[in-house]
Amino acid sequence: MHQQSDMHFMKEALELGRYALGRSSPNPSVGAVVVDADGIAGRGWTQPVGSAHAEIVALQEAGDRARGATLYVTLEPCCHQGRTPPCVDAILQAGIARCVIAVEDPFPEVQGKGAQGLRAGGVSVEMGVCEREAAELHAGFFTRVRTGRPLVRAKYAMTLDGRIATRTGESQWITGQAARRQAHVFRDQTDAVLVGTGTVRADNPTLTTRLPEEFTSDGGSHHPLRVVIDGRGSTSPDSNVYNPDLPGQTLAATTRATAPSWTSELAERGVEQVVCGEGPRVDLDDLLVELGARGCNEILIEGGSQLLGAFFDAGLVDRVAAFVAPVIIGGSAAPGPVGGRGYESMAEAQRLSDVRLTVLDEDVLLEGALASPRVREDVA
Numbered sequence: 289m290h291q292q293s294d295m296h297f298m299k300e301a302l303e304l305g306r307y308a309l310g311r312s313s314p315n316p317s318v319g320a321v322v323v324d325a326d327g328i329a330g331r332g333w334t335q336p337v338g339s340a341h342a343e344i345v346a347l348q349e350a351g352d353r354a355r356g357a358t359l360y361v362t363l364e365p366c367c368h369q370g371r372t373p374p375c376v377d378a379i380l381q382a383g384i385a386r387c388v389i390a391v392e393d394p395f396p397e398v399q400g401k402g403a404q405g406l407r408a409g410g411v412s413v414e415m416g417v418c419e420r421e422a423a424e425l426h427a428g429f430f431t432r433v434r435t436g437r438p439l440v441r442a443k444y445a446m447t448l449d450g451r452i453a454t455r456t457g458e459s460q461w462i463t464g465q466a467a468r469r470q471a472h473v474f475r476d477q478t479d480a481v482l483v484g485t486g487t488v489r490a491d492n493p494t495l496t497t498r499l500p501e502e503f504t505s506d507g508g509s510h511h512p513l514r515v516v517i518d519g520r521g522s523t524s525p526d527s528n529v530y531n532p533d534l535p536g537q538t539l540a541a542t543t544r545a546t547a548p549s550w551t552s553e554l555a556e557r558g559v560e561q562v563v564c565g566e567g568p569r570v571d572l573d574d575l576l577v578e579l580g581a582r583g584c585n586e587i588l589i590e591g592g593s594q595l596l597g598a599f600f601d602a603g604l605v606d607r608v609a610a611f612v613a614p615v616i617i618g619g620s621a622a623p624g625p626v627g628g629r630g631y632e633s634m635a636e637a638q639r640l641s642d643v644r645l646t647v648l649d650e651d652v653l654l655e656g657a658l659a660s661p662r663v664r665e666d667v668a
Contacts, residue, residue, distance in 0.1 A: 294360070295417060297323050297328070298321075298362070298417045298422075299418060299421075300319075300321050301321045301360045301361060301362050301390070301573070301662055302319055302340070302362055302390070302418060302422060302425055304319030304320070304331055304333040305317045305318050305334070305342065305422075305425050306425065308333040308335075309478070310478050310479055310512060310586075311334075311336055311568060313337070313586075314337060314429075314584075315341070315656070316363055316426045317333065317426065317429070318334045319331075319362045319425075320333070320342035320343045320360065322349070322359055322360075322384075323360065324353045324356065326353075329349070329351075329353035329354065330346040330351075330354065331345075332346035337371065337583070338372070339372075341365075341372060342362075343362075343375040343378065343379060344372070344375060345377060346359070347359075347379070347382045349389065354382040354384055355384075356383060356385045357385070358386040359384045359386070360386070360417075361389055362390045362391070362398075362426070363389070363390065363391060363422065364392050364393040364399075366393070366398050366402060367398060367401045367404075368401075376405040376406055379406060379411065380406070382415060383412065384415070386408050386412040387403075387406050387411050388413075389414070389415045390418050390419055390422030391422040391426065394430055394434060412643065415489070417619045423595065427439050429437075431566050431585070431586075432580050435580075436447050436577055436580045436581075437573075437576035438576065438579050438580050438584040438585055438586050438587045439607065439609045440587055440599060440605050440606050441474070441478070441586060441609060441625075442589045442599065442600070442607070443471065443588055443590055443611075444610055444625040445612075445613065446592075446610065446613070446625050447615040447617050448612060448615060449616045450624050451618075451624060452592070452593065452623060454617050454622055455621035459491075462611075462613045463651045464613070464648070464650055466539065466648040466649040467649070467653065469500075469610045470611075470653060472497050474588055474609060475497040475510075476498075477510070478512050478514060478588040479579075479584035479585055479586055479587060479589060480513040480514075480579055480585075480588070480590045481495050481512045481589075481590050482515045482587055482589045482595070483513060483515070483589075483591045484518070484572060484594060485522050485523050486564060486591070487590065487591050494530060495512075495514040495518065495529055495538075496509075496511050496534060504598050511536030512536065512588070513536065513539055513582075513584070514536065514537070515541055516538075517595060518542055518546075519545060519565070519567050519569045519570045520543075520546060521542055521545075521547050521550030522569065522570050525554055530554060532557050537560065538559050538622055539559070539561070540559055540562070541570050541575050542562070543563060543564060543565045543570055544563060544565070544567060545566065547565025551577040556654065562578055564578065572598060572599060572604055573604050589605075593627035594627045596625060596628075600626055601630075606657065607656065608640060608656055608658065609649075609654075610625070610653070611653055611654075612651065612652045612653075613650070614650055638658045640658050641658065642656055642657050
């Protein structure tokens, strides 16, 4: 009876949840909608950590209309005391009669207990509406809860013949304006963006988010944590990414092989550093655990072929976002997007699933998920 309307209102909640991506961590980016006989009475999405959860925002907007209404929420409501009181208690106090939940929360203190608490309080609970879409929305949070590390998305732009630059190193610009804007949307929705020394030297990026207001949530662009992976301390402290006047924060991931003089120069610029391994290469497992401990649900790799190759070789990539431009560079010396060891046979090669194509003017964005042996082992 409720199937069509349930899907309609849950899709509204999913859209709201996307507003919180990159802004709610370590909490999940939940969306919630309160609906009574007259339609939507309240909307909400997760606020920055320590502030209200999506359900609370939606209930407050609904006010008295919440009594006897239906609450649509993209993730099972919490039932434990964290930085904020349990959402289950607020839902019961508001007089919600029915709660439609997209997907169960895998966090051990919630898992199934939130729905159970609602039912015990007399609320009719239905689970699984738009479950697949909600699992994708909350994939970063799920990955961190299950593995202790954030979801890793590899992003790159390449030509139709698989090059990321000419043989002389020129790469600006392979894609057009619409594709480059979407790349900034990815930054806006992630917790940290990672680059290696090659990218810092070649492009001298700032790694800030630059988007028109219509492409951002309330409060303007979100600037993710900038992470420079430099195991030897070889990047110049004068690089743009270390500029203390940039919005947001920069973290240098290095090793014990780095000279103290380099670490001191970065410290003078207010750049935080984390040691990941003896060196000379940064231990990527240690780095991901560190980022997970900092509450990062999802990170974006924007490095060159060496850094991407290292993550792929280690089986640490969960998703791929590849921008493909209708341009042909040619030349055997022109680099491809993924370096490293690679695979010796097609049977070993990693194939994407759940592939989605988006046309961005003349360019194409190809997105998909992959499950490497390392990721499956972590989840298990």
